[in-house]
Structures are given as C-alpha cells and as structure tokens.
Amino acid sequence: MSHWTDLKKDDLEKQYSPSRWSHRMSADDVIKAHVKALKEGTERARGLAQTLLNVPYGEGDGEKLDVYIPSTNSLDVPLVIYLHGGYWQFLSKEDSGFMAVPLVGKGVVVVAVGYDIAPKGNMDLMVSQVRRSVVSVVQQYSHISGLYLCGHSAGAHLAAMVLSTDWSEYSITPQIKGAFLVSGIYDLLPILSTYVNEPLKMTEEVAVRNSPSQLVPQLKLSSSSCHIIVAVAENDSPEFRKQSEEYYKTLEASGLDVTLEDVANTDHFSIIEQLVDGEYHLTKLLLETMGKS
Numbered sequence: 001m002s003h004w005t006d007l008k009k010d011d012l013e014k015q016y017s018p019s020r021w022s023h024r025m026s027a028d029d030v031i032k033a034h035v036k037a038l039k040e041g042t043e044r045a046r047g048l049a050q051t052l053l054n055v056p057y058g059e060g061d062g063e064k065l066d067v068y069i070p071s072t073n074s075l076d077v078p079l080v081i082y083l084h085g086g087y088w089q090f091l092s093k094e095d096s097g098f099m100a101v102p103l104v105g106k107g108v109v110v111v112a113v114g115y116d117i118a119p120k121g122n123m124d125l126m127v128s129q130v131r132r133s134v135v136s137v138v139q140q141y142s143h144i145s146g147l148y149l150c151g152h153s154a155g156a157h158l159a160a161m162v163l164s165t166d167w168s169e170y171s172i173t174p175q176i177k178g179a180f181l182v183s184g185i186y187d188l189l190p191i192l193s194t195y196v197n198e199p200l201k202m203t204e205e206v207a208v209r210n211s212p213s214q215l216v217p218q219l220k221l222s223s224s225s226c227h228i229i230v231a232v233a234e235n236d237s238p239e240f241r242k243q244s245e246e247y248y249k250t251l252e253a254s255g256l257d258v259t260l261e262d263v264a265n266t267d268h269f270s271i272i273e274q275l276v277d278g279e280y281h282l283t284k285l286l287l288e289t290m291g292k293s
C-alpha cells in the first residue's frame with residue numbers, strides 16, 4: 001500500500017471514512033446502528049448499575065463524567081476509564097456506558113468521560129480534559145485495585161495521549177496498569193487535509209504535538225509498566241490498520257509491554273459495540289487483564 005502522502009484527496013478521505021469499510025451495512029446505516037447500539041447499551045447499563053452521573057472533574061460545563069458502580073463486597077475492585085470515539089466531533093458520555101453491562105457484574109467500576117468535542121473544543125483542550133479526568137478519578141477512587149484505560153477510535157488517540165503525559169505539571173502521577181486502544185489514530189498528520197479536520201481546524205503544529213506516534217519517548221518515561229493492547233478491526237480501512245500496526249511496532253521496539261490484537265469479523269464500529277456482550281473476545285481479554293475472568 002502506498003504512503004498516505006501519495007494518495008489523492010478522495011482516496012485519503014475514503015481511508016479515513018470508517019463507515020465506508022463496513023461489510024455489514026451501507027455507510028449511513030452503520031453509523032445510525034452504531035449510535036443506536038451505544039445508546040441502548042448505555043441505557044441498559046444505567047438500569048443495571050448504581051450510577052453517579054455528571055460528576056465534575058473540572059470547572060468547564062463539558063468536564064463531567066459518569067460512574068457505573070458494581071455491588072460487591074470485594075476489596076479487589078478495578079476501575080476502567082472509557083474515552084469515547086467519534087472523530088473528536090461526535091458522540092458523548094451519554095452514549096458511553098455500554099461496556100458497564102458485562103463489567104459491573106464482575107465487580108469492575110466503569111467511568112465514562114465527557115469532553116468538549118469540536119467545534120466547541122479543540123484538540124489541545126480535549127487532550128487536557130481527558131488527562132485531568134484521569135487525575136480526578138484517581139483522587140476520588142484511591143482505594144481501587146487497579147486503574148485501566150479503554151478508548152475507541154478518537155478515544156483511543158486520547159487514551160494514548162494520556163499514557164504519553166508528562167505528569168510533572170499535574171498534582172499526582174496516575175499508575176495505569178493496562179490500556180485498551182481500539183481502532184485508534186496515532187498519527188494526526190494524514191487527517192490534516194481531510195474533512196475530519198474541518199471542525200477541528202488543527203494546524204500542523206497542533207497535529208504534531210498531539211500525535212502519540214511522536215510521543216513514544218514520553219510514553220516510555222510515564223507508562224513503562226502499563227500493559228498496552230493495540231486492537232484493530234479486521235475490516236478497518238488499510239490506513240486505519242496501518243496506524244495501529246505502526247504504533248504497535250514503535251511501542252514494541254522501545255521495549256514496552258504491548259500486544260497487537262487483530263479482531264476477526266469486526267469493523268470499525270462492531271469492534272467496540274460488542275463490548276456490551278460478556279462473551280465477546282475483547283470483553284474477555286479486558287476481564288482477564290483486570291484479573292476478573
């Protein structure tokens with residue numbers, strides 16, 4: 001496959017249009033079904049778990065998170081923070097509690113983080129918000145047995161930025177035990193000239209300083225003991241698959257504890273939607289990683 005700089009604008013935009021690569025449905029239908037599945041899953045989770053909704057983690061209106069709490073007497077309670085996807089311009093924490101359905105029953109706390117998507121928010125703000133949300137969760141829940149991160153698509157990018165944080169400017173240094181990066185984007189330069197950047201309005205400088213692929217030395221300093229799972233869908237576009245493969249290889253080459261999971265029979269959307277199901281491969285892997293299988 002040619003390098004992204006050799007692709008014509010139309011081809012590059014197709015590579016970065018996940019809905020056009022699903023084998024299940026048309027582009028419009030797969031997005032509609034995605035939003036519906038996430039909303040329904042989140043409704044189910046809110047019925048099953050005890051919840052704390054709209055907990056502030058900062059001063060801003062958008063700086064709120066939802067907590068899904070298991071009923072358990074165990075002292076071994078891991079917590080997973082979920083960062084939603086949607087190209088930094090769609091979705092919200094209201095669509096992001098679905099993975100609590102199988103996890104709260106196993107004694108795991110799930111936190112769905114809200115952040116200011118574009119055009120209200122810009123890339124620097126979103127990265128700052130998710131970093132501060134993690135600090136706030138650690139401060140609130142100091143008794144948990146382990147902190148884990150999971151992000152999908154743009155949320156996997158934000159999760160990788162959390163792992164790459166220089167925490168010296170923050171009040172504490174979170175110890176993240178594991179991170180699930182699902183169908184993410186780790187190099188923002190290819191999307192600069194595409195429709196994805198229209199609401200984001202990133203300059204090249206902004207894209208470079210917010211690209212996890214450029215921050216691996218910092219990740220190695222901050223997250224050397226984190227087990228990182230880079231997961232990608234079998235039917236993600238070749239460019240998306242390459243983003244995951246290259247980020248995985250760079251992490252591996254710097255000696256990090258990283259696994260590449262190529263998830264069979266999934267596309268960009270089903271790879272995360274299925275986390276509502278306790279029998280799904282990635283759900284089981286998450287539970288195993290957290291010692292809760």
Ligand SMILES: N[C@@H](CC(=O)c1ccccc1NC=O)C(=O)O
Nearest residue numbers: 017018019020085086087090153
């Ligand atoms: N234009 C994008 C849209 C997209 O990625 C998306 C749209 C709505 C909700 C979520 C989305 N993406 C990933 O979660 C696409 O082709 O799929």
